[in-house]
Amino acid sequence: MGTESREVRLASRPQGAPRAENFELVTVEAPEPGPDEVLVRNLWMSVDPYMRGRMNEGRSYVPPFEIGKALEGSAVGRVEASRAAALPVGTYVMSFLGWREAFVAPASRLQVVDVSEVPAAAYLGVLGIPGLTAWLGLFKIAGLKAGETVFVSGGAGAVGSVACQLARLHGCRVVASASSAEKLEYLRDELKVDYAFSYLDGEPLEHLKKAAPAGIHVYFDNTGGPQLEAALYALRDFGRVALCGGISNYNTPGPGPRNLTVAIGKRLRLEGFIVSDHLKELPAFLAEAVPALKAGKLVSRVTVVEGLDAAPGALMDLLHTGAGNIGKMVVKLGE
Amino acid sequence: MGTESREVRLASRPQGAPRAENFELVTVEAPEPGPDEVLVRNLWMSVDPYMRGRMNEGRSYVPPFEIGKALEGSAVGRVEASRAAALPVGTYVMSFLGWREAFVAPASRLQVVDVSEVPAAAYLGVLGIPGLTAWLGLFKIAGLKAGETVFVSGGAGAVGSVACQLARLHGCRVVASASSAEKLEYLRDELKVDYAFSYLDGEPLEHLKKAAPAGIHVYFDNTGGPQLEAALYALRDFGRVALCGGISNYNTPGPGPRNLTVAIGKRLRLEGFIVSDHLKELPAFLAEAVPALKAGKLVSRVTVVEGLDAAPGALMDLLHTGAGNIGKMVVKLGE
Numbered sequence: 200m201g202t203e204s205r206e207v208r209l210a211s212r213p214q215g216a217p218r219a220e221n222f223e224l225v226t227v228e229a230p231e232p233g234p235d236e237v238l239v240r241n242l243w244m245s246v247d248p249y250m251r252g253r254m255n256e257g258r259s260y261v262p263p264f265e266i267g268k269a270l271e272g273s274a275v276g277r278v279e280a281s282r283a284a285a286l287p288v289g290t291y292v293m294s295f296l297g298w299r300e301a302f303v304a305p306a307s308r309l310q311v312v313d314v315s316e317v318p319a320a321a322y323l324g325v326l327g328i329p330g331l332t333a334w335l336g337l338f339k340i341a342g343l344k345a346g347e348t349v350f351v352s353g354g355a356g357a358v359g360s361v362a363c364q365l366a367r368l369h370g371c372r373v374v375a376s377a378s379s380a381e382k383l384e385y386l387r388d389e390l391k392v393d394y395a396f397s398y399l400d401g402e403p404l405e406h407l408k409k410a411a412p413a414g415i416h417v418y419f420d421n422t423g424g425p426q427l428e429a430a431l432y433a434l435r436d437f438g439r440v441a442l443c444g445g446i447s448n449y450n451t452p453g454p455g456p457r458n459l460t461v462a463i464g465k466r467l468r469l470e471g472f473i474v475s476d477h478l479k480e481l482p483a484f485l486a487e488a489v490p491a492l493k494a495g496k497l498v499s500r501v502t503v504v505e506g507l508d509a510a511p512g513a514l515m516d517l518l519h520t521g522a523g524n525i526g527k528m529v530v531k532l533g534e
Numbered sequence: 535m536g537t538e539s540r541e542v543r544l545a546s547r548p549q550g551a552p553r554a555e556n557f558e559l560v561t562v563e564a565p566e567p568g569p570d571e572v573l574v575r576n577l578w579m580s581v582d583p584y585m586r587g588r589m590n591e592g593r594s595y596v597p598p599f600e601i602g603k604a605l606e607g608s609a610v611g612r613v614e615a616s617r618a619a620a621l622p623v624g625t626y627v628m629s630f631l632g633w634r635e636a637f638v639a640p641a642s643r644l645q646v647v648d649v650s651e652v653p654a655a656a657y658l659g660v661l662g663i664p665g666l667t668a669w670l671g672l673f674k675i676a677g678l679k680a681g682e683t684v685f686v687s688g689g690a691g692a693v694g695s696v697a698c699q700l701a702r703l704h705g706c707r708v709v710a711s712a713s714s715a716e717k718l719e720y721l722r723d724e725l726k727v728d729y730a731f732s733y734l735d736g737e738p739l740e741h742l743k744k745a746a747p748a749g750i751h752v753y754f755d756n757t758g759g760p761q762l763e764a765a766l767y768a769l770r771d772f773g774r775v776a777l778c779g780g781i782s783n784y785n786t787p788g789p790g791p792r793n794l795t796v797a798i799g800k801r802l803r804l805e806g807f808i809v810s811d812h813l814k815e816l817p818a819f820l821a822e823a824v825p826a827l828k829a830g831k832l833v834s835r836v837t838v839v840e841g842l843d844a845a846p847g848a849l850m851d852l853l854h855t856g857a858g859n860i861g862k863m864v865v866k867l868g869e
Contacts, residue, residue, distance in 0.1 A: 252799070423794065423795055427794070428790070442794075442795075442797050442798050443798065444798065454789065454790065454792060455763070455789065455790030455791040455792040455793065455794050456790040456791075456794065457789060457790040458790065459758065459762070459777075459790050459791065459794075459804075460758055460777075461806075462777050462804065462805075462806035463777050463778065463779065463806040463807070463808065464587070464806070464808065465806065466805075466806050466807055466808060466811065467805070467806050468803065468804070468805045468806075469794075469797065469803070469804040469805075470797075470801075470802070470803045470804075471796075471797035471798040471799070471800065471801050471802050471803075472798070472801055473798065473799065473801060476801065
């Protein structure tokens with residue numbers, strides 16, 4: 200006698216922006232846990248831009264989602280039935296096992312999280328993969344140093360908002376871009392960035408010149424497109440670019456930066472990275488981030504949509520530049 | 535009573551491709567050498583693509599040439615009069631003191647070169663700044679390792695031809711592009727590259743797929759433009775790009791690579807560099823390259839133009855993609 204669970208499956212592969220018909224909601228039955236397995240009920244589920252890439256067919260850095268199977272994303276849930284001694288009922292766990300309400304899995308595929316002093320949803324955002332991504336990009340890829348100036352595009356997004364905060368905590372000057380007045384307010388008032396601008400309001404390069412007349416040392420690129428081009432002009436000699444996301448090109452490819460040649464004379468380094476190569480760094484990151492969150496030096500802000508049925512729409516919003524979320528977009532499935 | 539010397543000066547700054555009117559030939563008198571100075575008569579003088587950048591006004595990684603002053607480039611000459619004990623008459627020296635026939639300089643600004651077993655002109659090419667540039671780009675910037683596959687655009691040029699050879703000596707598979715049938719023959723027959731193609735003959739990406747079906751590990755970029763775009767597609771995961779030159783964009787900026795986003799998923803690293811940051815590596819490079827040249831494992835090929843008056847035309851040719859030289863372009867001023 201199993202447990203009923205709904206899941207979101209990929210119905211078909213999108214051409215361009217995903218549409219509702221590319222998803223389907225299906226009810227299945229989760230079995231009883233076997234030896235060393237547990238039954239988990241998800242409470243929070245993550246919606247991430249990189250999922251768009253996995254909706255395409257063909258080789259990528261992660262395997263594509265399969266048609267007729269549940270999409271995959273991070274989730275935080277609670278153990279409801281257990282045949283694994285290490286994970287008693289009530290334990291909170293993080294997993295990457297699909298957009299579904301409940302599931303059975305071996306204990307070895309789950310990561311225990313401590314929610315005694317921090318909200319569980321933070322493990323999908325500031326303390327989760329987005330936070331780790333921001334930390335890696337700034338410090339491991341771009342080698343950001345105290346006193347430097349960094350520009351973060353998509354600064355109000357899941358990764359960008361953590362990047363802005365970690366850079367400030369590290370003693371850096373932070374310039375950030377976003378699209379809406381609400382996001383700019385968030386960047387200025389809550390994240391305390393030094394200069395925030397809308398990339399839709401005038402030329403990004405003019406803002407960068409005003410924000411950092413002597414140039415920027417590091418560009419944390421969440422967007423690609425015209426902001427990357429502006430950043431290449433604004434970077435100082437020996438500047439570094441962490442290539443983290445290209446939302447502007449996820450649905451359709453756009454023109455490339457016409458000024459990449461400046462990377463020669465300025466000795467710039469541009470480096471792409473993906474967080475899944477560096478998951479072993481999670482403990483080192485959490486050792487910095489958990490105390491900072493508890494001490495109120497990091498802000499955990501989530502945009503919440505309710506219920507599994509709302510997940511596809513949330514992903515479509517997230518990919519539609521200009522609309523979308525502030526902080527991390529999460530789906531709430533239970534208490 | 536000085537020594538008569540002609541020099542090539544910048545008469546005006548070019549818009550787009552340089553024209554004859556941007557240069558002027560002027561006769562001056564070099565003074566007698568003072569204490570610790572020598573009089574040098576140049577025998578060979580270098581013509582390099584990067585000189586185009588210095589013809590522009592404004593900030594760059596090297597100061598612009600000044601209007602009314604001699605252009606600067608590498609030269610090899612012989613001491614004709616000496617008041618410096620370390621540089622007796624007859625010593626061969628390398629210098630960066632201008633496109634001129636003779637000059638007086640402090641001994642400290644000259645680099646002695648050994649021409650006993652190698653031709654003096656090699657110090658402007660395979661043993662000089664172009665050779666050092668190739669070595670730095672392959673090994674220090676791109677971290678090329680034995681057994682890897684490297685693509686060198688502009689493979690028949692001064693830097694490219696050394697890069698092709700050093701990579702082969704290092705046990706790598708070498709793919710190279712050039713523009714003319716003559717250059718392709720040179721790449722295949724003399725430099726022994728594994729696959730040579732004309733970037734004007736079909737799509738560069740199709741050639742790269744044929745030459746390296748499993749992808750390339752390193753791209754040594756001498757051109758920018760469409761070949762950079764093709765290389766980004768052809769690079770394997772964790773591939774590296776040494777951004778060395780962008781001849782296709784020196785005179786006029788072109789479109790950028792539309793696919794830079796692939797650098798994220800493939801974790802590519804693109805890094806610009808300029809040789810003048812690394813001149814201290816010259817001895818380490820020469821320790822490898824001089825024995826290789828003496829042993830016949832490196833080919834030193836130069837395209838020679840005769841006489842100072844021919845230098846501006848040689849530079850214009852070099853910048854006119856499709857025409858130009860094989861190997862290093864040098865101006866012969868004397869025996």
